[in-house]
């Protein structure tokens with residue numbers, strides 16, 4: 001087994017104080033506009049560029065403003081136009097649109113999915129929502145009674161949205177493989193629609209990092225897109241899930257998710273076992289795959 005670093009329990013775990021972005025109040029910090037915030041909607045070339053991205057015809061690397069807080073913590077693989085969003089998750093306007101539209105595009109199913117994750121982690125004292133995006137999973141954990149909830153995401157724009165929308169949660173910038181959080185800080189971790197956005201090499205490092213920041217016995221609840229809408233054909237999906245199966249397959253094919261194929265090919269249970277987590281529950285349906293694991297080593 002790959003071992004987590006020696007666990008150091010603290011009464012008040014702190015994020016790494018040397019990280020410049022660790023002390024940022026994401027609700028109030030001024031964020032610079034990205035190019036996608038300055039689109040001239042009367043300028044035809046601008047419109048064409050945006051339309052081509054939204055339709056999934058062209059994707060360019062994300063450009064970060066030079067003065068973006070925490071810019072140095074954002075790895076290159078994240079800087080892609082995921083989900084056909086102009087400049088990906090790195091603008092005020094499209095982050096807001098994504099935050100408001102994601103649940104609608106998922107036909108409301110994410111509300112139930114997030115509640116399932118929160119229910120699986122109920123009773124925890126300190127929980128992390130890894131890849132928190134607009135913060136709805138973190139809010140579900142808080143509403144389930146977890147007193148100390150943390151939300152971590154690489155995107156300053158999404159963190160700002162989350163921090164303004166949800167109170168009594170600690171928001172922090174980072175990536176799953178480099179959280180800057182303390183050893184053994186958490187007894188629960190929620191992951192909602194994040195691992196399929198991480199390339200395999202970094203996913204393995206992310207799981208090692210989760211082993212480091214959790215205590216023995218900690219629970220890990222993971223909700224990800226199901227492989228069925230990725231791997232099965234339309235006929236099979238129609239027979240098993242009706243029009244929703246067809247819809248989620250079309251969605252999976254259209255949304256730009258460069259690492260989704262690699263994610264669906266991995267044996268996640270085996271990866272978890274390598275870092276000391278044992279799967280206690282697993283369910284594959286449409287549109288979700290759910291795992292509940294426990295840190296047993």
Ligand SMILES: C[S@@+](CC[C@H](N)C(=O)[O-])C[C@H]1O[C@@H](n2cnc3c(N)ncnc32)[C@H](O)[C@@H]1O
Nearest residue numbers: 131132133137153154155175176192193194197
């Ligand atoms: C599909 S969104 C899901 C957001 C949120 N968990 C939810 O339930 O709505 C994926 C999120 O993962 C974040 N993300 C991508 N790569 C990441 C990484 N390496 N570590 C942590 N978060 C990451 C993105 O910034 C984005 O907010």
